[in-house]
Amino acid sequence: MLHTIFFLSSLLIISSHASVQDFCVGDLKAPEGPAGYSCKKPSLVTVDDFVFTGLRAAGNTSNIIKAAVSPAFAAQFPGVNGLGISVARLDLAPNGVIPMHTHPGASELLVVTQGSILAGFVSSANDVYLKKLKRGDVMLFPQGLLHFQINSAGVNSIAFVSFGSPSPGLQILDFALFANDLPSKLVEKTTFLDDATVKALKAVLGGTG
Template structure:
């Protein structure tokens, strides 16, 4: 029997046997259930409505009257149940003049940023400590690989904004400054592990709400 004919028969059998597999169109999050590595459990399709697939809160800028003079409005699974299990989510960044999104990481996702107003200086640091830095204008796009430290700073004298997309419905977030100075890790240990001056550490803890 010719080899190509055997391959054809094998393919036919494989696809015939798999054609009866259950295919699920979506898994709208049941936010009352536990959030595990695979996401939230699915809401019953009988309880799913079009509102689960529509999110309107990114139309309005966030409140930038805070210590970083910036705001992040997320459309993650907790706010937008329809993205559950789809491997994507969104957020809006708003930066007042002088605003900054400090060094942070997303352990669960890569990020793409699209500038929609003003100018934003953005960058990330690779695991080899190479810095990739650019000042972006309206319409420019930059990608930040998963897990790498990155930041955004308003480089304009006006309000700047951007939309960001993530390759996960729950990208996760850890802000470096808050990880160091907004908890009860003893200041002496922070000093030992960062080589920072103890007085400066205590000052930053005071600003960010840390103790110790």
């Protein structure tokens, strides 16, 4: 047993410092840098930092889009910080839609786990890639491209979407154009939409200007 102790001690200097290199659970209150949040001290990390239970239940779909996005990104699930991956749950009630949007920082893989979803994206060459997906089907949405998901079943549909980034971002087109103080004139000039349309959507989505 004495040998074992020698063995252990000779390797201890490596092991005792190695843990933090395996992962970097985000400390949401410490400084954040371009690569992500600062790391929680390894000695304080428990298995619960690597488990996220917030996707068990369906999101609330009693809204205008009849849909909900429940993210498990680094800000909600600090265990993924620095590890290049994250996930979210999509719930789509009948006629539900995840409106046209982009993720500026990551590609997305969608897996349908209940119901059926019509999904599509548009490439830089303006080609349309459109498919009705069944349960178990997987669809890829390349980084930064406009895409959407629509419930194509008469019942609730569910999907889990994973991203190649712990913080993929989300820019919803209508929000970007109509839910802030970007002046209507600028929206019109840069999108060719007419004034009535822009003002109507600003009214619905809470935009000003």
